[in-house]
Amino acid sequence: KRSSAILLALGLFAAFAAADEKEVDQDAPEGDEGYVPPAPTGEVHFLETFAEDGLVTGRWVKSGQDKYEGQAVEVGNGKEENKLVGDQGLVLQKPAKHYGLAAAFDSPISTEDEDFVVQYELRLNEGQECGGAYIKLLDAERTPSLDKLDNDTPYIIMFGPDKCGATNKVHFIMRHQNPVSGEWEEKHMKTAVPFPADKLTHLYTLVIRRDNSFSVMVDGKEKAAGSLLEDMDPPVNPSEEIDDPSDVKPADWVDEPKIEDPDATKPDDWDEDAPYEVPDTDATKPEGWLDDEPQFVADPEAEMPEDWDEEEDGEWEAPMVPNPKCEEAPGCGEWVRPMKRNPDFKGKWSPPMIDNPEYKGEWKPRRIPNPPDFKGKWEPPMIDNPEYKGEWKPRRIPNPHFFVDEHPHNLPAMSAVAIEVWTMSGGIQFDNILVGKDPAVAQAFAEQTFHVRSKAEQRSNSASLREERRKERLEALKEGGFDAHLRYYSGEAADLIADYPVVAVLGLVGFMGVMVFLCARGGSTEAEDEELRRQLAERNAEGENEGEESKGDEESEGEEGAGGEEGEGEEEGEEEEQEEGEEEKAEETAATEEATTESSAGV
Numbered sequence: 001k002r003s004s005a006i007l008l009a010l011g012l013f014a015a016f017a018a019a020d021e022k023e024v025d026q027d028a029p030e031g032d033e034g035y036v037p038p039a040p041t042g043e044v045h046f047l048e049t050f051a052e053d054g055l056v057t058g059r060w061v062k063s064g065q066d067k068y069e070g071q072a073v074e075v076g077n078g079k080e081e082n083k084l085v086g087d088q089g090l091v092l093q094k095p096a097k098h099y100g101l102a103a104a105f106d107s108p109i110s111t112e113d114e115d116f117v118v119q120y121e122l123r124l125n126e127g128q129e130c131g132g133a134y135i136k137l138l139d140a141e142r143t144p145s146l147d148k149l150d151n152d153t154p155y156i157i158m159f160g161p162d163k164c165g166a167t168n169k170v171h172f173i174m175r176h177q178n179p180v181s182g183e184w185e186e187k188h189m190k191t192a193v194p195f196p197a198d199k200l201t202h203l204y205t206l207v208i209r210r211d212n213s214f215s216v217m218v219d220g221k222e223k224a225a226g227s228l229l230e231d232m233d234p235p236v237n238p239s240e241e242i243d244d245p246s247d248v249k250p251a252d253w254v255d256e257p258k259i260e261d262p263d264a265t266k267p268d269d270w271d272e273d274a275p276y277e278v279p280d281t282d283a284t285k286p287e288g289w290l291d292d293e294p295q296f297v298a299d300p301e302a303e304m305p306e307d308w309d310e311e312e313d314g315e316w317e318a319p320m321v322p323n324p325k326c327e328e329a330p331g332c333g334e335w336v337r338p339m340k341r342n343p344d345f346k347g348k349w350s351p352p353m354i355d356n357p358e359y360k361g362e363w364k365p366r367r368i369p370n371p372p373d374f375k376g377k378w379e380p381p382m383i384d385n386p387e388y389k390g391e392w393k394p395r396r397i398p399n400p401h402f403f404v405d406e407h408p409h410n411l412p413a414m415s416a417v418a419i420e421v422w423t424m425s426g427g428i429q430f431d432n433i434l435v436g437k438d439p440a441v442a443q444a445f446a447e448q449t450f451h452v453r454s455k456a457e458q459r460s461n462s463a464s465l466r467e468e469r470r471k472e473r474l475e476a477l478k479e480g481g482f483d484a485h486l487r488y489y490s491g492e493a494a495d496l497i498a499d500y501p502v503v504a505v506l507g508l509v510g511f512m513g514v515m516v517f518l519c520a521r522g523g524s525t526e527a528e529d530e531e532l533r534r535q536l537a538e539r540n541a542e543g544e545n546e547g548e549e550s551k552g553d554e555e556s557e558g559e560e561g562a563g564g565e566e567g568e569g570e571e572e573g574e575e576e577e578q579e580e581g582e583e584e585k586a587e588e589t590a591a592t593e594e595a596t597t598e599s600s601a602g603v
Helices: 002-025 324-328 439-448 450-478 482-499 501-521 526-560 563-599
Strands: 044-048 060-062 073-076 089-092 097-109 116-124 135-139 155-164 167-177 184-189 201-208 213-218 221-227 241-243 258-260 277-279 296-298 320-322 339-341 353-355 396-398 414-423 428-436
Touching: 044 097, 089 414, 116 135, 116 155, 116 439, 135 428, 155 201, 155 414, 167 213, 167 221, 201 439, 201 450, 320 324, 414 428, 428 439, 439 450, 450 482, 482 501
Parallel strands: none
Antiparallel strands: 044 428, 060 097, 073 089, 089 428, 097 414, 116 201, 116 428, 135 155, 135 414, 155 167, 167 184, 201 213, 213 221, 241 396, 258 353, 277 339, 296 320
16 A cells, blocks of 8 residues: 555656646647747737848848948848747847848837837847847938938837946937927936846837836846936926026135135245155175175177178167176165155145135035145144035026926827847847837737747756766766765756746655655554554463473472582572563563554555
8 A cells, every 4th residue: 555655756757747847838839830930919000020030021121231241141040059940130240230120010109108129139149249229210200212221210219228337228319309499309218227148039118108107127127217397307398497508607706715824934944945755775685685786787698690681770789688797686776765755744834714704605615634644735724714605506597488288198109110229249139029008918928939048048058057067966976075976966857847936846745745644544553553562461360370480490400409409409490480480571571662653654
């Protein structure tokens, strides 16, 4: 029964493992056709899955500007080890290049009184050293033909990762027009969202809602949220007042917060001619110093060049090289005492500073004394300026370009999506670009695209890492030793648990349950207890009978012996009887332990 229960537990573990394996792989593409891009569950303005090569069909147009000449772009699947069979993306292949290409919408997109969402997948197959990986949504009214795309082409939205130098974030930039002045200005999201620096696929989503709120998400998780009216820099709506550009600082406005104290005098013991450093009188010449040896000597191995003409070039002299004798000695040449700080140095005296009675300018921090071991140039103390008025600022006037836009979510019409970047890294792959009005549709589409690819990549990445770790453990195992064996088997167990955490927990719980069940079933029943007591009683009775027979034999032998031997025989009989009693007690204890062991065999 116990063997059957254990086999049952192992069978349950294997069944859970098989079920978990099937669950892990249920999203993987099946058949020879592989992955097929799904259709969105609702209406979208624009969708590009790169199921077809848009560079061939003409949907994607490369810029003809000189800076983009030779841009290496293809529709493919990037690196071999990261492939999801059947899936394709737009790959910027080479590093240190400018890339510029765009795809037009079927018709200009308007967001008036609607939510707005833009979403795309990005994989940095070779990482990102320096460059952009964002997309732009171009201005429908001011964009020329797509083959003239460049960095100055007007856009409405710029969204996506950018890294170079101090910049390392996901951009959300909205271009907004001042209706009064007609000027366009970039509005940047205040929150800096870092982007993943690994080589896996990641999903970037921007949602702008009708209530002027926005969200930036990475891999479906919100990383930043805010309001277009409060969380953009500079603000969408300008200040009501500005500095008066015609206002100038008065000519009598004094910017000096402190002046020298005219009543201060230089102390009598202040020596302005004292040098900053003096020879160190405590220093002594190191032993072995070569006073008569020059630091440099003529190179003894140098020879006059064959083409040297002393009549034209002058007398030839060998080049100078460091004196080899000086390398072994503390030094060569005339020894000079080293310099040290002059304790009497105070520097040039200056009168102390007093408050400037005419000061009106910028505030500056108070002066503090120099360190105690250096006085430097003497300066008079600083005092408060009784006429201080603070920093001068121009007066404020109403802003002639002031306006209030209460609905900045109503973006200007957009006509195309563009990839216009410069990058020092190759292998940048764009995929599943979606522009729409319903965030739920974008999320549902991501479940069928990004999450499928992400699971496949994670499995592949986990398998690669696991294989690398296993190779390291095997190499260590070859060296032998308890630590190597412990590391190997504990690593194998850890990888198994990491691959099937749910199965591991369920298997452990099931195994413990079976063990508890076996322990409970291993206890004796009442009938078994009665049989055990009967066997113990029989064994005790047999022991007593054997003891009485032995005692009778001893008494007979005692009667037949002589008088002296009779006393001795009685003593021996008593000792033997005591020993037999102890043996019977030991046999009884052993029988009890044996019976108890048999009844607890399940445990």
